[in-house]
Amino acid sequence: MLLFTRRPGRRLAWTAAAVASVAALSLSACSGSDPAGANGGSGSAITVFNGATGTITENFNPFSPTALQPTLGVIFESLYWYNLASESEPTPMLATGHEWNEDGTELTITTREGVKWNDGEPFSAADVAFTFNLVNETPELNTTGLAATAEATDENTVVLSFAEQSFMQEPEILGNRGIVPEHIWKDVADPVTEVNSNPVGTGAFKVKSFSAQSYALEKNADYWEEGKPAIDEVRYISLETADAASAALTAGQVDWMSAFLPGLEQLLKDQEDLAYVNTPALTTSIYTCSNAELGCEGPQTDVAVRQAIYHAIDRTQLNNLAGGGFAGEGSPTLLLPERDAKWIVDPEHKVAPQTADTATANQILDAAGWTLGADGIRVKDGQKLALTIQTVTGWSDYISLNDAMRQQLKEVGIDLTPTQLSWNEWNANQTGGTFQLSLDSIGLYASPNPYYPYNQRYHSDNTTPVGESAISGNFARYSNPVVDAAVRAAGSTNDEAEQLAQYAIVQEQIVNDLPYIPIYINSTLTEFNTSRAEGWPTNDDKYAFAASWKAWDNGIILKTITPVTK
Structure with a gap:
């Protein structure tokens, strides 16, 4: 899958499957041992692949949702x-x-x-x-x-x-x-459409050259942080196809990229110049169109069905099948169990169950009146417990998840039918509410404070009736006045103790209602070639979010790494 800006102005991120189809990338802008001719044969240089395929469109406007990735953090800086x-x-x-x-x-x-x-x-x-x-x-x-x-x-x-x-x-x-x-x-005629070809920023690098296949940044000799950056030049490349990523990496043609590569540890086993870091941050989740009052249709509008799905899936098996064993444990609070531990009030809600609890799932469905039919599928008031879950064609890890969950949920009488759609159709269904279940990821907000996911995903102000676009983020059409009041109260104070008390209220409600059903914290695997530069983030020192597509953090990493002296 390719790089997507999921929601304008929200975040720049690959969804879980966005990295999966980069399983092998054929290089169009790299050749030989010099990384893309990155520095004309002199000085220190590295080559970055951040997901760009085909023609690169010039845009260094820091206000634009389609600005080239190093615009924010590398060229322009925040406070x-x-x-x-x-x-x-x-x-x-x-x-x-x-x-x-x-x-x-x-x-x-x-x-x-x-x-x-x-x-x-x-x-x-x-x-x-x-x-x-x-x-x-x-x-x-x-x-x-x-x-x-x-x-x-x-x-x-x-x-x-x-x-x-x-x-x-x-x-x-x-x-x-x-x-x-x-x-x-002050002299830009239209700051909305401005391309900003010669960007003037305060960052550690500035634009040196640009073409439709690649562009180069050179160090800012007047950068305010003394002694940084140490790298002279950074080249960003485009690749024509998505069919040879591991080859590009092992050939030394790319120094920094983020991709889910099946068998990564085996791939790197005999490559002393290659390393990787895993920074799980996005919670792969089943989005449900949960609110019948806003027009959602299907068995998933019954909270008992959502609870049963939560308990019936075997997350360990799903991780092994689709996550390569790299995924982390997710939480029904939608927070990251390790990073956000102080914000998870009830220890029982820190992580979702890792194995299937079919007994609990069956008990919930029985109590809700869903009876088992002769064909093994439950029924209530003449309606079968049959659900459709959508994902995007080519998102191979998500397709594997859906196929596995189909078998797992059958054990409790739920008939799950996976569908594959184009990204545009999948996205239109999700924002418009014309879906029953949808597979997507949640995470990477403005800060780790739970206010940001809770306000965006659960507050009534950020949703719409089915048929209208819920671009503010509450795609589940979830509406709960108790949650609304608690989120607003948390947002009106900077007292963390008071915020925590309000988040306890939110968590009690959403863990019961489960409009978003967590599966796991999806792995974000990033690979490095350490032969030309060192000081990359490691699994023991995650001094920045390492993904090659991550705005802001890229500026920190590029001014931290240093050339390898031989």
């Missing part, structure tokens, strides 16, 4: 960086401090001194104020719902003012907005 691979405090980038007023209506930010744009002009708080005012004044750019005006009160201080309490906008403001130079962007 802070949030490491979603582990529990940690935000890292100061273009800001060195921030403080809210008591009622959460003003956010004062102190900007870093001594920073220059890569054209030599000084960076200041005025650039930060300009960026946020441009977003506020241009609805097409405002993908995060920012409702603030900004004022630079001196060269290193900017104040954002909100009409209402806005503590929970903090991660989007500080960590998910590329700051642009006022002296350039």
Whole structure:
């Protein structure tokens, strides 16, 4: 599967199967031992494959949902960086401090001194104020719902003012907005359509050359962090087809890529220059169209059916069959059991059951009036317990999941029929609510705080009746006034103890209702060639989210790695 920007302005990510079909990539832009001729034979250079196939379209506009991946984090920087691979405090980038007023209506930010744009002009708080005012004044750019005006009160201080309490906008403001130079962007005629061919940013690298097959970034010699970056050049390549990834990696033609490669450990066994890291972060889940009152149709609108599915699937078997054994244990709270442990209130809800509990599943269905028919399929009020689950053609790991779950659920009298659709049809069904079950992944929000998944996936404000597009994220059409009130209460305070009390309420409801049924934390496998550069993230040191397609984190990794000296 190819690289997708799943929802404009939300996140850049491969869904679980997005990496699966990159099982072998045939190189169009690489040849010989020099990685794509990355540096003309001199200096230190690495080659990155981040999922681009075919023709590359030039776009370095940091406001655009289709900007080329290194735009955010490598060329343009945010005020802070949030490491979603582990529990940690935000890292100061273009800001060195921030403080809210008591009622959460003003956010004062102190900007870093001594920073220059890569054209030599000084960076200041005025650039930060300009960026946020441009977003506020241009609805097409405002993908995060920012409702603030900004004022630079001196060269290193900017104040954002909100009409209402806005503590929970903090991660989007500080960590998910590329700051642009006022002296350039004040003259941009249309910031929505601007391609920004010669991007002026504060990041560790700047654009050196561009073509439809590859593009190169070179180090920013005036970068504000002393001694970084150490790598001279980074080349991003496009590949023509999806049929030789492992060959490209083992041939030394790619230094950094993210792909699910079957038999990865065996593949790397005799390759001393190759390494990998696994950063599970996306919860592969069964989305259910759960709400009959909003037009959902089918047995899955019965909470007992959703509960039975939750208990009847054998997650260990599914991991071995479809996850290559690399998947992590998921949680019915939709949080990451390790990283987010402090936010999971009930220890019994930390992880979903890893083996099938058919006795519990049968008991739930019996109590709900679903009786076993002569053909082994349950029935209630003349309706068979027959469900259709959709996934995308070519998403091989998800197809394997559906095939295995079909057999597992048959054991408790549920008839599951998998279907494969084009991505466009699958996506239209999911956003429009014209599905019963759908396989997708959940994760990578603005910060690890549960407010972000709970607000997006469960709050009534973020859903619509079937037939209307629920682009805000509550595709399950879930509506629960108890959850709505708790999510809003958590979002109105920055007191973690109070937030935790509200999340306890949310978790009690959603673990029972299960509009999204977790399977496992999907593996995010990233591979490195260590012969030219070292200092990559490891399984023991996940200093950043390592995926080659991950915005923001790429800037941290590229300024951390160092050339191998021979």
